[in-house]
Amino acid sequence: MNDPSNCDLPEVRQVVWSLEQVEACFSDLERHAQVYRVQIRWSQATAATAPQTTTLADALVALREQTATAVQVYYQFDEKKWCDTLMPTPDTIRVVRSVLPADHPFDGAG
DSSP states (O other): OOOGGGOOOOOEEEEEEOHHHHHHHHHHHHHHSEEEEEEEEEOHHHHTTOOSSOOHHHHHHHHHHTOEEEEEEEEEETTEEEEEEEEEOSSOEEEEEEEEOTTOOSSSOO
16 A cells, blocks of 8 residues: 555645635736636536636636536646636535646646
8 A cells, every 4th residue: 555645645725715705816816827727517507508618707607607516727826837626505615726736737638
């Protein structure tokens, strides 16, 4: 069995935010980060009519209207690559933020 202390796991943080906090975060990302990709996992009812290309604005609408089951935002900030996964609940949004390896591709391959 491998020693779990030898695993190179990414740094992961979890928080619960209000929609207003997500709006502020997205605004900060637009101004201060390089956003590479926004990916929305649509609810079954929305998937057939969902746009193929998405933006932070699209993601915010999907979270607000609860037509998304999850949103992933891949971006670079402060010389690090990040992935935020946002999952709406009835009253809040759960956010899982992880630092990605420096060589992580932002083209959807990883």
